[in-house]
Amino acid sequence: MKPGGPMPTRTADPRPPDKYPGRGRYPSYLAFGASGAFLMISALLLIRGVWALGDGGAAWDAYRGALGHPISLVYHGVAFIGLTWFALRLFRLFPATQPYRMGPIKRPADAVLVAGLYGVFFTVLAVGTLFLGGALL
């Protein structure tokens, strides 16, 4: 946090936070940031799937077939862990980021917010699994 202009006396350079990056809460945060990459890649894959669905049955079957490729399976295994980590940290911190009032209603209790988040998370997971498994078509 240096000033824009020159400093009137010689100063010692700023040092980074003592525990950054390997200790304290920082590793958890860095893993959270890194797992954002899985979020992006998986979102792209999802868009590709919606595209395939629009192109007709053959394209959709090919898309689902590609998902079954060993590389895809490994990726999705790792991505699942990454996204779960992302969700866990986000959900833990989420209530404190919410304002005192959301429009006309007061912020619900933290437990309610967290329960809602996990509800959405597991619902999306279940619906996605069923959909890709063909059970919903």
Place this chain on the structure above:
Amino acid sequence: MVDVSRHDVVIVGGGGAGLRAAIAASELDPELSIALVSKVYPMRSHTVSAEGGAAAIARDDDSLEMHGYDTVKGSDFLGDQDVIQYFVEQAPKELTRLEHWGCPWSRNEDGSVSTRAFGGMSTKRTWFATDKVGFHMLHTLFQTSMKFGNIDRYDEHFVTKLLVDGDVCRGVAALDIRTGEVKAILGKAVILTTGGGGKVWPFTTNGNIKTGDGMSLAYREGVALKDMEFVQYHPTGLPGTGILITEATRGEGGYLLNNEGERFLITRDYGVGTKAELGPRDMISRAITQEIAAGRGVEIPGKLGRYAHLDLRHLGEEKIMARLPFVRELSKAYANVDPVHEPIPIRPVLHYMMGGVDTDIDAKTSIDGLYAAGETACVSLNGANRLGSNSLTECLVFGARAGEHATGYIKGASVGEEGPFVQQAEAEAARVDALRGRQRGGEKVSKVREDMNTAMEEGTGVYREQASMAKAVSEIAAIRQRFEQVSLDDSSKVFNTELIAALELANMLDVAEAVTCAAVLRKESRGAHACSDFETRNDTEYLHHSLVFHSPDGPRSEKKDVTLGIWEPEERKY
């Protein structure tokens, strides 16, 4: 050669009064150049520590006359009544202004500003922002001051001397703490707003920066210090640290108890009548002191002495969290007590100086171009005892007044010939350079300060005796001599806090001299000056302000008339 900068108004001190003065001057004339010089970043100023509230009439059941009478009576009839009338009229306007600037005043359900009860006030007229009122006022003022483009801040600059030639003041010499260089900051008017000098005493609510700097600066230039014998002991400080527990605890319904669990302000006669815990501070502090002296104090063996209990438990957690969250935070962190479940240990603690730089109702001193406001000044609003929550408002009312009058004054003034003022600043630079890292006798700053603290506590406590005050006078004179033999270890220029501590100690010794000198001469008991040898008020001989002037041969004292008005002095009983 010292660095010279030129402004119109130079304000020394960046707390409530200084910031208000700067904004007032800036609003009156956006073309003015205003220098705000402070030894700390403004948001560190001690205004930040005020907790309970700021007084101004706000309710239908209140009136200017009631606020005026409460203040006069609280002052034990030593407040100037013209000043008090002006103050109570301006008070609601000032607090409203602060509301417009964003101060987060606590609110009633209907959206109006909420008020609470306070000691010596006959109705609820203390505006509050939970129990961090000084903090919110200071930050509101500081942040608001940033929108004015003509306020130049000199942060972490310690003013060591007023530049006075003949009887006009035209700027200050200031030590840039960062570089160690002394600068001349010239202006056509100077306003002192540096706060009080609570650190003259050892057990105080005051922060480290409260060293009476403005009082000393004016005193050395021949301006009188007025009513210095009147220092306020706040009834409720935490034992050991002296950290303030606000009077709002009692305003919200808290009880004071002795070791028998007895509400002694009700069961015994301490002159506060049915006001009980909401009596004025001087009386409550004496009551606690007497309870402890009579063996009814609570005691932790061998540690922090005896004290009384402040009981908030009956208020309940919800009210404590809504109205007094900071008190809970402080009690937990500094006394290991949760007021929701246990009473808070408290004892009287030095809090505020009613006295200060003698000014008239326009905040003007006896030197042309020199003004003072806030705790530094004695405009005679508070007389012999200040009512809680009047001082934050005082900072606003008289800070603004000083800013306005200084602005008016400079219309017809010019700096004139700069030479003499710059030469003074150069001499000052040489003096400060000689002091930095000075090796002389074997005295240490911290030891001299400690001995001054002890002498002041023994001589000018809640109760005073002629003998102990006379002893303090001679001890302070001797300690002033010892200061000349102080050696300093730190010879570095950059951020030399030992040098600052030495300069502050010199200022505090001036304040200590004036306090003891004025105290020993007042042979009566009035307001906060409770004299064991003269237990009653004596209007025949002592219904006057006391002035102390600096001189090379020791302090010189004079009397000054009190401005009376519609309220005749009467026995002060509640």
Place this chain on the structure above:
Amino acid sequence: MSQKLKKTFIVTRFDPDKDEVPKTQTYEIEVEPDWKILDALNHIKDTVDPTLSHRWSCRMAVCGSCGMTVNGEPKLTCKDPMSDYGDTIEVAPLANFPVVRDLVVELEGFMERFQEVKPWIMVAKERAVEEGTTQQSPDELADFKQFSMCINCMLCYAACPVVSNEPDFIGPAALALGHRYNQDSRDEGAHVRNEIFRGEGGVFSCSFANECSEVCPKSVNPSGAIQQAKLGNVIDWATSFVVKRGGDVS
């Protein structure tokens, strides 16, 4: 007197007149068990080494002067109990700031960013005192109250990895303060501050490390403020194409 304890303080020292880079100095002292870290530093200054420089004033956790690094964590030293630590305690200046001397850090960079967010009530037309106070319900007050509690102690800047890596980042305390005014029912300047917020070093530089809120000694929750400001900013940006913004405010 209670039993005194022996402690070893390892304190960072730096005097630009003498030292090329900061070094450490060790002090063996006796402390009271109920002292705070600041009490020990003042004890060292008063009785062992008067050349030690540090900032402090109120010693009651409200003036914000005495932020330092204690055993690797940013702490408000006047509120930081000795009993939380073992026999050896390391005290260093706050991280992420240039060091002026010993435990004193350069604050000018912060002061510039503080002013940048326009931390004052902005209105098109200033209200006259004669109009009286503005109505503000307890709920409207609660919308911003938490974010008005910042004491500018700088712990959040010292903990933030974005401050370390992005020189232009306005940073937690200043952004939270800007958001405090945006949330105030009396203010009309949110669209002006939102432009600053979405500019270089604004709210979108924050990567939600949440360290600011973890170390804040006053529970201001700057991280929460910044996440809210991000959402508010997106909404403000999107609606700006539909709804015309208010006139000039100051």
